[in-house]
Amino acid sequence: xxxxxxxxxxxxxxxxxxxxxxxxxxxxxxxxxxxxxxxxxxxxxxxxxxxxxxxxxxxxxxxxxxxxxxxxxxxxxxxxxxxxxxxxxxxxxxxxxxxxxxxxxxxxxxxxxxxxxxxxxxxxxxxxxxxxxxxxxxxxxxxxxxxxxxxxxxxxxxxxxxxxxxxxxxxxxxxxxxxxxxxxxxxxxxxxxxxxxxxxxxxxxxxxxxxxxxxxxxxxxxxxxxxxxxxxxxxxxxxxxxxxxxxxxxxxxxxxxxxxxxxxxxxxxxxxxxxxxxxxxxxxxxxxxxxxxxxxxxxxxxxxxxxxxxxxxxxxxxxxxxxxxxxxxxxxxxxxxxxxxxxxxxxxxxxxxxxxxxxxxxxxxxxxxxxxxxxxxxxxxxxxxxxxxxxxxxxxxxxxxxxxxxxxxxxxxxxxxxxxxxxxxxxxxxxxxxxxxxxxxxxxxxxxxxxxxxxxxxxxxxx
Numbered sequence: 001x002x003x004x005x006x007x008x009x010x011x012x013x014x015x016x017x018x019x020x021x022x023x024x025x026x027x028x029x030x031x032x033x034x035x036x037x038x039x040x041x042x043x044x045x046x047x048x049x050x051x052x053x054x055x056x057x058x059x060x061x062x063x064x065x066x067x068x069x070x071x072x073x074x075x076x077x078x079x080x081x082x083x084x085x086x087x088x089x090x091x092x093x094x095x096x097x098x099x100x101x102x103x104x105x106x107x108x109x110x111x112x113x114x115x116x117x118x119x120x121x122x123x124x125x126x127x128x129x130x131x132x133x134x135x136x137x138x139x140x141x142x143x144x145x146x147x148x149x150x151x152x153x154x155x156x157x158x159x160x161x162x163x164x165x166x167x168x169x170x171x172x173x174x175x176x177x178x179x180x181x182x183x184x185x186x187x188x189x190x191x192x193x194x195x196x197x198x199x200x201x202x203x204x205x206x207x208x209x210x211x212x213x214x215x216x217x218x219x220x221x222x223x224x225x226x227x228x229x230x231x232x233x234x235x236x237x238x239x240x241x242x243x244x245x246x247x248x249x250x251x252x253x254x255x256x257x258x259x260x261x262x263x264x265x266x267x268x269x270x271x272x273x274x275x276x277x278x279x280x281x282x283x284x285x286x287x288x289x290x291x292x293x294x295x296x297x298x299x300x301x302x303x304x305x306x307x308x309x310x311x312x313x314x315x316x317x318x319x320x321x322x323x324x325x326x327x328x329x330x331x332x333x334x335x336x337x338x339x340x341x342x343x344x345x346x347x348x349x350x351x352x353x354x355x356x357x358x359x360x361x362x363x364x365x366x367x368x369x370x371x372x373x374x375x376x377x378x379x380x381x382x383x384x385x386x387x388x389x390x391x392x393x394x395x396x397x398x399x400x401x402x403x404x405x406x407x408x409x410x411x412x413x414x415x416x417x418x419x420x421x422x423x424x425x426x427x428x429x430x431x432x433x434x435x436x437x438x439x440x441x442x443x444x445x446x447x448x449x450x451x452x453x454x455x456x457x458x459x460x461x462x463x
Contacts, residue, residue, distance in 0.1 A: 001270040004233050005164050005199050008139045008264070012122045014156055021158040027121040028133075029056040029151050030107045031094075033063055033085040034411070035126030039149035040088040050092045052155045057116055058089045059097040061106045062411045066374050066401040069099055078412060092152075105377020105403045108132040108345035112216065113379050115245025119234040119261040124151055129345050129427060131222045134231035135215035136238055137264045139199070141229040162228040163273040165198040166266070169206035171281035176462045178355070179214035180347060180425065180444030182206070183221035184286035186278065188296035196226035198274065201266065206280030207232060212241040213351035220346045221427055224293040233265040285460055287423075288442040289332060290320035291431050299447060299459050305329040323431055324439050325419075332441075332457045339422035340371040340452040341434070342445060344408040347425035348376025350383045352445045357389040359449035359460060365397035366455030372414055373398055374406040398452070410435045423451040 002010070014023040031039075036058070043050070050056060063078035073079035082099060089096035097103040103110055108129055111117040119137035124130060126148045133140035147157050169182065187194075200222055202215075210218065215232050222230030239258055242248045249257040284298040295317075297303065305328050309317045321328065342348075342356050353375065365371055373393065375381040381403055384390050390400050407414040408426040410433065416422045418437025425448050426433075429440035443451070446460035 001267040003164050003166075003266045003270045003272060004137065004201055004231060004264055005139065006270070008120055008122065008137075009161065011120070012139075021160050023156050024122060024159050025156050026124050026151050027055065028111070028116060028123045029155075030111055030123070030125035030127075030130070031056060031058045031085070031148065032107050032125070032127065033060050033081040035145050036088065036148055037081065037084050038145045039126070039152055040092065042149040043092070043152055046153075048153050050094060050152045053093050054095075055155060056152065057095045057097070057111070058085060059104060059107050059110055060085055060099050061104075062405045062409065064099055064404040065413050066372070066404045066406045067413075069402050073099075075413065102378055105375070105379065106345045106348060106405055108216070108220065109348060109376030109380065112136065112212070112241075113245070113377060115242055115248035118242065118248065118257070119238060119264050124157060128223045129220050131227070131229040132216050132220040132345055134219040134222070134229050135212060136242075137231060137234035137261065139229065139231065140219075142223070162199045163197050164201070165195060165227075165274040165276070166201045166203055166272045168275070168277040169202070169204040169280040170277055171206060171279050172209065173206050173280050173283060176446055176460055177283050177285060178444040178446060179210055179217040180221075181283055181286045182280065183218050183224075184288065184293065184296040184442060184444075185283045187221065187225045187294045188286070189278065190225040190294070192224060192292050192294040193226045195222070198227050200227045200230040201272075202230060202232050203266075204277070204280070208235065208237075211351055212237060213349045216349070217346055221293065224427060234261045285444065285447050287332065287447060287457060288429050288440075289324065289326055290317070291323055291429055292320070293427065293429060293442060295320060295429075296442070299457065300333055302329055302331045303327070333459065335457045336421070336455060337423050337441070337451050337457060338368070338370065338420040339407075339416050340369055340448050341374070341407040341422055341424040341426060342448055343372065343374030343376065343406050344424075344426035345376065345405070346427045347445055348374060348380065348403075350380050352425065353380070353384050353389055354387070356445045356449045357392050359446055359462075360396040360398065360453055361392050363396055363453045365452050369452055369455050371398050371452050372401055372407055374401045374414075375403045377403050407434050409433060410438070416440070423448050423457065
């Protein structure tokens, strides 16, 4: 009896060193401009080519601006990184969704939407949030720059086999509770180290009812509780999403692929190293109050008091609150905010924009709030236009920006000023993550929409 993880991993083992790592074959390799320059330089120094170029796809996302993309990138460092990626793609003959390309966007958005991400694959990228692709029933994980070079040169990577964990979400999510709320709830319970050393399979009724966008959000945040990655068994929802995608199998190959994909599920009786269950019906809209994604609570709750914090965690707890200028036991509902960011590889897909737009329809953005609405790709951008969401957003006082990682990580022009509060649909709220001194409150698209309209942390009441 095998778990889903076991089935995929075992099918990709090339060799196993005695008391050492496994040589794992990689089906799909994604690269962006930040973690790949040294890897390509290493190939060049050793006189090597890319072993299987058709299995590597490049996109520029971290450093690119989200306005005036038709002009040269103003920041010298960012421009150099993007130019270097462009040159490497050309020199090594690789598929490249560069700035201005119709398929350009965030690496973990463009992979799935172009059918490059498929069930049963092993997928890597020099980016921790590669776990996103596990939503399709794939083993997907982030790797370091030296491993990027290894995959480029050999299409394999050396990895120690992780332990397995299954997290079951029983019951159904309440109205207005999103996959982002599920993930923040989970991390608040598991802590940021609760899944260290494990590859997590998400299961249960609430998981099966998620759309592919929701599943990607859940798997995306696996890394924030220390997991090596997260995955969900493929089903009819997965197949429907992939059908007709450019790089998905066609005709008879599609039928054969689906037949195989249907076998990608954990066998009855298969054993996990750890198994945990949560009642999805208990989850409410979430926000974070500290400086790591595990410091989360319901929007309507209060920050824990000192008596609720374990002794060994009190110093870091107080340090986080000092940075955020919050107090133990404080209620954040009604707290004024300055910025709202909708986007990133966590919440920059069409479903996120539909939810945000539906909430703000007929309302108007608070005058003192700066809102950055950044699609995860040009395909998402054009879909927003085709569905008329951009017109509704404009009427509500919002402006749509061009695709990119944007304010997720302050590697481009979209930085939150020091001391300002940003309700962000991204994935990390570390000190300085969105800009030096920036104060990040993580949330889902509905909570972000409510904050943008009211100018305060608000519960997203639905009509």
